[in-house]
Every structure is written in structure tokens, then in C-alpha cells.
Amino acid sequence: MNELQLKVLELLKEDARRDADLIAAMLNEPVESVKQAIAYMEEEHIIVKYATVVNWSKVDDEKVTALIEVQITPERGRGFEGIAERIYLYPEVKSVYLMSGAYDLLVEIEGKNLKEVASFVSNKLSPIDKVLSTKTNFILKKYKQDGIIFEEHEGDHRLMISP
Amino acid sequence: MIKDEVTSNHRQSMAEYLSPLARSIKPSGIRRFFDLVSTRKDVITLGVGEPDFVTPWHVRDAAVYALEKGKTQYTSNAGMPELREAIGQYLNDSFAVSYNPANEVLVTVGGSEAIDLALRALISPGDEILIPEPCYISYSPITTLSGGKAVGIETFAKDNFKLKAESLRAAITPKSKVLILCYPSNPTGGIMTYEDWLPIAKVVEENDLIVISDEIYAELTYGAKHVSFAAIPGMKDRTLLVSGFSKAFAMTGWRMGYACGHQDLIGAMLKIHQYTVMCAPIMAQYAALEALTPHGLEEKDRMMESYNQRRRLVVKGFREIGLECHEPEGAFYAFPSIVSTGLTSEQFAQRLLEEGNVAAVPGDVFGLGGEGHLRCSYATSVAQLTEALDRIGQFVRKLNQG
Numbered sequence: 001m002n003e004l005q006l007k008v009l010e011l012l013k014e015d016a017r018r019d020a021d022l023i024a025a026m027l028n029e030p031v032e033s034v035k036q037a038i039a040y041m042e043e044e045h046i047i048v049k050y051a052t053v054v055n056w057s058k059v060d061d062e063k064v065t066a067l068i069e070v071q072i073t074p075e076r077g078r079g080f081e082g083i084a085e086r087i088y089l090y091p092e093v094k095s096v097y098l099m100s101g102a103y104d105l106l107v108e109i110e111g112k113n114l115k116e117v118a119s120f121v122s123n124k125l126s127p128i129d130k131v132l133s134t135k136t137n138f139i140l141k142k143y144k145q146d147g148i149i150f151e152e153h154e155g156d157h158r159l160m161i162s163p
Numbered sequence: 164m165i166k167d168e169v170t171s172n173h174r175q176s177m178a179e180y181l182s183p184l185a186r187s188i189k190p191s192g193i194r195r196f197f198d199l200v201s202t203r204k205d206v207i208t209l210g211v212g213e214p215d216f217v218t219p220w221h222v223r224d225a226a227v228y229a230l231e232k233g234k235t236q237y238t239s240n241a242g243m244p245e246l247r248e249a250i251g252q253y254l255n256d257s258f259a260v261s262y263n264p265a266n267e268v269l270v271t272v273g274g275s276e277a278i279d280l281a282l283r284a285l286i287s288p289g290d291e292i293l294i295p296e297p298c299y300i301s302y303s304p305i306t307t308l309s310g311g312k313a314v315g316i317e318t319f320a321k322d323n324f325k326l327k328a329e330s331l332r333a334a335i336t337p338k339s340k341v342l343i344l345c346y347p348s349n350p351t352g353g354i355m356t357y358e359d360w361l362p363i364a365k366v367v368e369e370n371d372l373i374v375i376s377d378e379i380y381a382e383l384t385y386g387a388k389h390v391s392f393a394a395i396p397g398m399k400d401r402t403l404l405v406s407g408f409s410k411a412f413a414m415t416g417w418r419m420g421y422a423c424g425h426q427d428l429i430g431a432m433l434k435i436h437q438y439t440v441m442c443a444p445i446m447a448q449y450a451a452l453e454a455l456t457p458h459g460l461e462e463k464d465r466m467m468e469s470y471n472q473r474r475r476l477v478v479k480g481f482r483e484i485g486l487e488c489h490e491p492e493g494a495f496y497a498f499p500s501i502v503s504t505g506l507t508s509e510q511f512a513q514r515l516l517e518e519g520n521v522a523a524v525p526g527d528v529f530g531l532g533g534e535g536h537l538r539c540s541y542a543t544s545v546a547q548l549t550e551a552l553d554r555i556g557q558f559v560r561k562l563n564q565g
Contacts, residue, residue: 011472015545022549025479026472154217160522161197161210163300163349 005037016050055150062113065139069103071132192528200522207551208522209539216413219462225453226446240437242270249455258391266426274379274407274420280432286311290340295326296530317531324353328362347380350538351498352491357390364395374402380494382411385471412454417447473541480552495542502535519558
């Protein structure tokens with residue numbers, strides 16, 4: 001990673017819809033260099049995807065999300081990788097992190113309703129060989145995600161014109 | 164609506180009670196434009212002279228904590244010793260100027276108070292105060308209020324609005340006493356480098372001038388690092404450095420400024436300060452102290468980087484529209500020329516507001532050399548800037564066709 005790539009990345013992280021022309025202007029770099037930097041990072045999967053941050057609580061549905069603490073027995077030779085893969089391949093699983101501390105994997109699961117999540121945990125997750133225990137925490141409200149605050153909390157209170 | 168507050172008041176007779184001095188001060192041209200803008204909706208404003216960042220949370224938190232701990236008293240008149248200490252250290256680290264916090268640093272209610280105190284402490288009736296323009300709108304009225312005579316010195320776009328020694332020399336008379344400098348400049352974004360300062364310092368020395376250097380935008384430079392006039396050899400003792408937390412630390416509403424200079428001048432200013440405001444608010448002083456911690460300085464750097472990105476965007480935008488725009492190397496303003504449109508600044512700004520729904524400040528309100536320009540603050544979101552540039556582009560194309 002060079003400095004230009006890093007700067008491009010930061011600007012895209014703020015707003016993924018910024019195009020190469022705008023980014024080039026903001027960084028005072030040739031458009032071509034910015035395009036190359038983006039292409040390189042896409043190819044290398046540094047930029048994995050351009051996704052939208054959604055405040056689902058404003059969408060009228062029953063969707064629920066849970067964070068599940070999972071304790072597992074690592075496998076000889078593969079550690080946690082094999083089991084993590086078995087878990088993350090389920091489409092219900094939105095994210096999986098290997099953690100330090102009292103448990104091993106933190107698994108984010110999204111379901112249409114509470115029952116669906118509960119059933120996923122008891123029918124899919126817990127029966128996996130090597131999974132020792134699970135602890136399900138339902139998310140009640142998201143305030144901030146990836147550095148983005150969900151509720152508009154601080155508007156622009158400046159005077160329209162000031163010296 | 165534009166109202167002359169003196170004559171529109173129903174107690175019309177009040178005017179005769181006002182001092183001739185107070186009556187002689189004209190309301191700022193910005194005020195008139197503000198009234199115009201306030202009547203409109205869906206306006207994108209490039210007219211704001213303050214950061215679009217809210218004060219970083221940990222700084223606000225420090226003030227909240229100070230309140231919780233019952234910090235609600237007066238502080239020492241000059242400001243809390245630990246804050247003066249921190250300011251001294253910060254100026255030394257950032258701009259290589261050293262001041263003794265005990266008697267050379269004064270914490271004020273914004274940089275504005277510091278300038279007022281300095282002029283009151285320095286001016287004898289009839290003294291001439293030299294003010295390079297276009298500049299911040301307060302210097303000249305404060306000078307008048309202190310009994311001095313403001314003498315504008317025009318600076319030019321072709322020089323990137325730098326002050327030139329010839330222009331300074333030409334404005335000097337036996338009555339000249341103080342030179343007020345404001346670089347990086349509001350409204351032009353112009354800066355002065357070490358080499359630019361040297362001939363100015365020579366003229367200052369030769370004519371025994373005192374310099375009030377308003378360096379409120381010192382941290383906001385995008386090419387060359389800011390050089391304080393006080394850091395020029397021989398200038399420290401004849402320079403009062405004025406700065407504060409408003410711009411670089413996004414703390415305009417806290418009204419935290421400071422002045423640093425010779426102990427005799429600071430001492431005289433302190434006397435006036437203690438009789439007029441006592442001290443700067445204590446909770447704001449605690450916030451300022453937090454702003455100067457490594458964490459606060461990191462936030463400041465992050466904001467600077469963001470201004471720089473937007474600066475490039477805006478300058479490129481104006482040039483593509485066909486408006487000449489000198490490279491603003493400091494502050495957060497671009498000052499494009501609108502001369503090519505054939506309109507005056509006031510006409511352009513007013514029509515841009517009415518026909519393009521973009522507000523910006525006409526350059527003529529900033530004094531000599533401002534006519535023909537528009538002050539555009541780029542301290543606003545990239546999305547708003549992009550939209551504003553689109554609208555200005557359409558407006559200018561329409562003008563060119565018409």
C-alpha cells in the first residue's frame with residue numbers, strides 16, 4: 001500500500017460513491033493515478049465491496065440481529081479456520097470475528113424474526129462438532145456502525161453568513 | 164430586511180444620545196448581506212466564516228467535566244496558569260516563538276478582544292493604524308473606537324494578496340504607529356512566507372512600528388508552513404501575536420483567544436481586560452486546555468487535512484467555471500475574481516443568491532482590493548460544495564450567454 005492508495009481508501013470509506021475525478025481533485029493527483037489505485041485495490045481485495053450502510057430500524061420489517069459468543073475447540077493443524085468457515089458460509093451469518101477473551105468466535109446473525117435466529121442457533125450452530133457453547137445477545141438498537149452515527153444528532157447550527 | 168436600527172426604532176430621539184463615535188461606525192456590509200440571505204430557503208451557503216466541524220467530543224467533554232466538578236468561578240485575570248503554560252508550549256512547538264507564561268501570555272474572550280485591548284492600549288488620538296486589505300472587517304471600526312485613524316493598504320490578486328514592502332512604505336506617515344497583519348488571510352486565503360516577511364520587517368524596524376499579528380488561521384496552511392511574524396529576527400518585541408482556538412480547533416462559540424507579546428504591552432492589556440471582562444470563562448478555558456493535548460492536536464490535524472481536500476476541489480471548480488482564482492494557501496476561503504462577468508461583487512453575490520441559490524460574501528465588504536472578488540468558504544461538506552459549484556457554473560454560463 002502506498003500513500004496515495006491509503007488516501008483514496010479514506011475518501012472512499014467516507015463516501016463510496018465518490019468518483020475518481022472528485023477524488024483526484026481533492027487529493028490534487030492525476031485522475032489516471034487514482035483510477036489505477038482503485039483498480040489495484042479492487043483486484044487485491046483491499047476494497048472488497050461498495051456496500052450501503054442502512055439504518056434498518058427505519059425500514060418497516062421485523063428483522064432482528066444477534067451477536068452470538070461461540071466457544072469452540074480448535075482443530076489440530078487448522079486452528080479455528082475450518083469451523084469459522086463452516087459458520088460463515090451460512091447466509092444468515094453477517095459477520096464472524098475471531099476474538100481474544102472468554103469466547104472464541106463472535107458471530108453476527110440476522111433473521112426475519114426472533115424465532116428464526118433462535119432456530120438457527122439450536123439447529124445449525126450448536127450442533128456443529130467442536131462447538132462447546134453459545135451465548136446469544138440480541139441487538140435492541142444500533143447507534144453507530146463503522147464510525148457512522150445513525151441518528152442525525154448534530155445538525156449545522158451555523159449562521160448562514162458570518163465574518 | 165435591512166433596518167437601520169437607529170432610525171427605525173420607535174424611540175427616534177435616542178439617536179441624539181449616542182456618542183458621535185458610536186454613530187460614526189457603519190454596520191458591517193456582511194450584516195446587510197446576512198439579512199438578505201436569511202429570507203431565502205434552500206440556499207447553499209459558502210458565506211460562513213467558521214469551521215463546519217463541531218468541537219471534537221473530548222474537548223466538549225472536558226468542559227462538561229469542569230462543570231461537574233464545580234468549576235464555575237473566576238480564574239486569574241490573565242487566564243489559568245496551566246492554560247497559559249500550555250499555550251506557551253504549543254506556540255513554541257508549532258511556530259518556534261517563546262513566551263513566558265507568567266507575564267507574556269494573556270487569555271482573552273476570542274482573538275477579537277485581544278485586538279481591541281491591544282489597540283486601546285496602544286493608540287493615542289490621531290495615531291494612524293496601517294491595515295492591509297482586503298481583511299477581516301473588525302480592525303478598522305475598533306481602530307476608530309480607540310481614537311485612531313485606520314489607513315488601508317491595498318493588496319492584489321497578482322501578488323496572491325501578499326503585503327508588499329513598497330505598498331507598506333507608501334502608506335507610512337509620521338503618525339503611523341501600528342501595523343495590523345492577518346496572515347493566513349481572511350478573506351483571501353493569502354499567506355506570507357519567511358522570505359515575504361523579511362522586507363516587511365525591515366520597513367517595520369525603520370519606521371519603529373508596532374505590529375499586531377492576527378494569526379488565528381496559523382494552523383491552516385496547505386503548502387508552506389505558517390511563519391509567525393514574531394519569529395522573524397528582531398520582531399518579537401515589537402509584535403503582539405494574537406491567536407485563539409476558534410478556527411483550527413473548531414471552537415468559535417467558546418470565544419477562546421489569546422495574545423502574546425512584550426510584558427509591558429501585555430500588562431497594559433491585562434489592566435483593561437480585568438476592568439472590562441475580568442477573565443475568559445473558566446469552562447471554556449478547560450476545554451481549550453484539552454484541545455492542546457496530543458489527542459486534541461491530532462483532531463486538529465485531521466480537520467486540516469479535510470479542509471485541504473476541499474480547498475483543492477473548490478479552486479479547481481472555480482477555474483473550470485472560468486473564474487480566475489489565485490491559489491489560497493491558508494485559512495478556509497477561496498477568493499475568486501468575478502471581474503470577467505462584468506458585474507460588481509455586490510451585484511454578482513446578490514444575483515447568485517437570487518438566481519443560483521448560493522450565498523457567498525461580496526469581496527468589497529473586506530475593504531480595498533476586495534471589489535471584483537467573492538469570498539467563498541469551503542468549510543462545508545463535499546456534497547454541498549459540489550452542488551454549489553454546479554450552481555455557480557450554471558449561473559456564470561447564463562451570464563456569459565446573456
